[in-house]
Amino acid sequence: MTTTLNQSVSDVQNVTGSIDIASVSKSYGDTEVLSNVNLNIPAGNFLTLLGPSGCGKTTLLRLIAGFIEPSKGKIAIDGRDMNGVPTQKRPIGMVFQNLALFPHFSVAENVAYGLKLRKTPAAEMQQRVDRFIDLVGLSGMGDRRIAQLSGGQKQRVALARSLVLEPSILLLDEPLSALDMQLRKQLQIALKDIQQKLKTTFVFVTHDQEEATMISDTVVVMSNGHVQQVGAPQDIYASPETLFVSKFIGELNEIPARVTDTGPHLSIDTAAGQFTLPASAARGFAPRTGDAAVICLRPEQLKVLPTGANVAGQTMLDARVVSRLVIGPLTRVSLRVGETDMIAVMMTDADTAPLPSGSACKVSFNPDHARLFAPLSDDMASAFGEHA
Amino acid sequence: MNSGERVTFTKSLMLLPMLIILAMFFISVFTLFSSAFVDRGGFSLKYFQQIIDRPDYHVVFYRTVLSSITVAILAVLFSYPIALLLWRANKWRNLLLIVVLVPWLVSLVVRTYGWIVLLGPKGFINAFLGWLGVVDEPVKLMFNDTGIIIGLTHVLVPFAVISILSSLLSIEENLEEASRVLGASGFQTFRNIVLPLSLPGVFTALMVLYLASVGAIVTPLLLGGITEKFVGSQIYQEVMATYNMSKAAAWSICLLSLSFVSLVIIKLIERRALRGQE
Numbered sequence: 001m002t003t004t005l006n007q008s009v010s011d012v013q014n015v016t017g018s019i020d021i022a023s024v025s026k027s028y029g030d031t032e033v034l035s036n037v038n039l040n041i042p043a044g045n046f047l048t049l050l051g052p053s054g055c056g057k058t059t060l061l062r063l064i065a066g067f068i069e070p071s072k073g074k075i076a077i078d079g080r081d082m083n084g085v086p087t088q089k090r091p092i093g094m095v096f097q098n099l100a101l102f103p104h105f106s107v108a109e110n111v112a113y114g115l116k117l118r119k120t121p122a123a124e125m126q127q128r129v130d131r132f133i134d135l136v137g138l139s140g141m142g143d144r145r146i147a148q149l150s151g152g153q154k155q156r157v158a159l160a161r162s163l164v165l166e167p168s169i170l171l172l173d174e175p176l177s178a179l180d181m182q183l184r185k186q187l188q189i190a191l192k193d194i195q196q197k198l199k200t201t202f203v204f205v206t207h208d209q210e211e212a213t214m215i216s217d218t219v220v221v222m223s224n225g226h227v228q229q230v231g232a233p234q235d236i237y238a239s240p241e242t243l244f245v246s247k248f249i250g251e252l253n254e255i256p257a258r259v260t261d262t263g264p265h266l267s268i269d270t271a272a273g274q275f276t277l278p279a280s281a282a283r284g285f286a287p288r289t290g291d292a293a294v295i296c297l298r299p300e301q302l303k304v305l306p307t308g309a310n311v312a313g314q315t316m317l318d319a320r321v322v323s324r325l326v327i328g329p330l331t332r333v334s335l336r337v338g339e340t341d342m343i344a345v346m347m348t349d350a351d352t353a354p355l356p357s358g359s360a361c362k363v364s365f366n367p368d369h370a371r372l373f374a375p376l377s378d379d380m381a382s383a384f385g386e387h388a
Numbered sequence: 389m390n391s392g393e394r395v396t397f398t399k400s401l402m403l404l405p406m407l408i409i410l411a412m413f414f415i416s417v418f419t420l421f422s423s424a425f426v427d428r429g430g431f432s433l434k435y436f437q438q439i440i441d442r443p444d445y446h447v448v449f450y451r452t453v454l455s456s457i458t459v460a461i462l463a464v465l466f467s468y469p470i471a472l473l474l475w476r477a478n479k480w481r482n483l484l485l486i487v488v489l490v491p492w493l494v495s496l497v498v499r500t501y502g503w504i505v506l507l508g509p510k511g512f513i514n515a516f517l518g519w520l521g522v523v524d525e526p527v528k529l530m531f532n533d534t535g536i537i538i539g540l541t542h543v544l545v546p547f548a549v550i551s552i553l554s555s556l557l558s559i560e561e562n563l564e565e566a567s568r569v570l571g572a573s574g575f576q577t578f579r580n581i582v583l584p585l586s587l588p589g590v591f592t593a594l595m596v597l598y599l600a601s602v603g604a605i606v607t608p609l610l611l612g613g614i615t616e617k618f619v620g621s622q623i624y625q626e627v628m629a630t631y632n633m634s635k636a637a638a639w640s641i642c643l644l645s646l647s648f649v650s651l652v653i654i655k656l657i658e659r660r661a662l663r664g665q666e
């Protein structure tokens with residue numbers, strides 16, 4: 001696939017395709033589906049919008065594409081205000097969530113449509129169409145009718161149809177959702193390759209946080225029409241600003257807690273015991289005595305130790321081993337800590353003296369790793385209800 | 389009695405109305421054929437001969453076919469923009485659809501009299517033209533093909549609107565947006581995407597309208613007068629005025645064959661035009 005790619009992509013270096021979204025809101029009647037969105041997407045960035053269903057991802061793409069106009073705020077592409085610029089005059093391509101292939105055209109005709117509108121000479125058109133049909137792995141299917149394709153094949157036609165025009169911005173609304181794992185991985189790599197070769201700006205929507213962290217330069221976590229956090233995937237994973245973001249990116253252990261003292265250190269009471277955390281553990285809120293809060297720890301930040309163990313500087317909690325799952329180099333240990341189920345992940349070869357299921361143990365973590373967040377508001381919790 | 393038998397019994401009861409309808413259909417077709425092909429107890433083509441021998445009857449056929457083609461095309465041309473408008477009017481679609489269909493609440497005869505009031509020698513249009521001084525003598529808008537075509541087109545437009553609208557509504561959402569984002573203007577999108585995908589509805593409309601028009605009775609009778617007859621009004625006359633049932637039956641069979649042949653032709657054209665669309 002990579003060799004085809006090298007031939008298929010022209011050497012023209014594209015430096016256009018920056019998007020500036022300034023204080024954009026979109027309302028339908030009384031409901032605001034996007035609230036005050038600010039995003040500066042540099043040219044050539046692979047940006048992923050990540051968020052639960054209904055949070056406004058498609059709406060944001062439709063605003064950039066110009067199918068709808070913002071109720072408030074401005075969208076500029078390459079510094080040019082897009083207000084009133086019709087879709088066909090914007091330097092964008094889009095892969096739709098429902099694909100929107102033309103049912104009365106064949107695969108090749110679908111891919112050729114944009115080139116035809118641009119009055120590309122027949123020979124060149126034929127060549128480019130063939131190249132991109134090959135690129136998405138549909139060689140020899142150019143004459144098929146759309147109705148004769150599988151869901152995954154349709155998705156690839158939709159990709160080819162947009163890519164063949166080499167737009168400076170490509171909006172992709174869950175373009176890989178119907179593909180099986182292997183093909184999905186293959187196309188993720190192909191997309192990333194194309195994006196880097198052409199320096200195309202990608203605005204990519206996905207539900208799959210693994211996909212998001214794997215292929216993006218920038219991840220935007222959204223919920224309920226708000227941008228929660230913007231950053232490189234590893235930064236968001238390492239320092240999420242809210243409980244919502246921590247839950248959304250990566251696996252998370254949550255311990256419901258109550259703040260009993262805010263002294264120089266935070267004193268915390270949980271069903272698993274009492275301990276203190278540094279004041280810097282609190283994120284995004286100023287805890288007061290009596291506040292409910294949630295302590296968050298990543299699975300790899302937990303250590304499972306025998307009951308007698310005590311490690312200086314680490315917080316130790318009583319726990320019980322529920323089960324153990326070895327997945328190649330990684331071992332996942334399910335634990336019951338107080339009233340909470342938790343997961344600890346470690347390297348399998350570091351797990352020298354595995355404790356049997358059902359045995360009591362200690363779970364330890366570095367208090368500097370713990371994060372303390374305010375509990376989720378009800379509407380955000382409901383977003384996870386759908387997503388769990 | 390077990391439940392399986394009971395179900396079969398209920399099912400056969402439900403079949404009864406259909407059987408009655410089928411029986412009535414076959415009885416009427418049988419009656420039709422027996423009165424058309426039988427004379428004095430024997431097989432005869434006498435009544436068909438009577439029709440074939442009369443050149444003025446041929447004119448009735450030509451008129452019916454040509455006027456019906458005109459009506460079908462005219463009505464579709466009128467209906468397409470209306471259907472487009474209704475399709476676009478998301479919120480108001482149902483209300484507008486009612487406006488389009490309101491004429492159906494008024495009886496056909498009343499509506500046709502409405503046209504007489506408008507089109508007649510002393511009708512509004514001629515009065516207005518006369519008042520403007522554009523014409524000295526009344527323009528003949530009635531008791532000729534023009535009147536029949538206007539009347540039938542008016543009656544049939546709602547059918548065409550519904551048929552075209554339904555095929556527009558079945559166009560998958562976002563197809564237009566996809567076309568736009570690939571660089572097409574609004575007009576190019578209409579020509580390349582919307583129009584081809586609405587053709588099935590256009591063909592259904594053409595077919596239904598043509599068949600309805602070929603078989604029309606009331607409108608040709610009222611707007612065509614006694615001289616300008618359609619096959620339908622001719623049959624009506626044979627039944628009601630001359631009581632020649634056998635000849636009426638022969639006329640009916642001719643009409644039936646005409647419709648059938650036309651149907652085949654329209655279907656062939658449709659197949660060609662929609663090649664590649666499934």
Ligand SMILES: Nc1ncnc2c1ncn2[C@@H]1O[C@H](COP(=O)(O)OP(=O)(O)OP(=O)(O)O)[C@@H](O)[C@H]1O
Pocket residue numbers: 028033052053054055056057058059060097
């Ligand atoms: N035309 C519209 N009229 C009214 N509400 C709308 C309209 N389009 C979208 N919405 C609402 O806006 C919100 C965001 O929709 P959007 O399609 O952007 O979600 P999404 O993040 O793409 O979700 P998904 O992941 O399920 O595709 C939803 O609550 C939806 O009901």
Ligand SMILES: [Mg+2]
Pocket residue numbers: 057058059097173
């Ligand atoms: Mg969506």
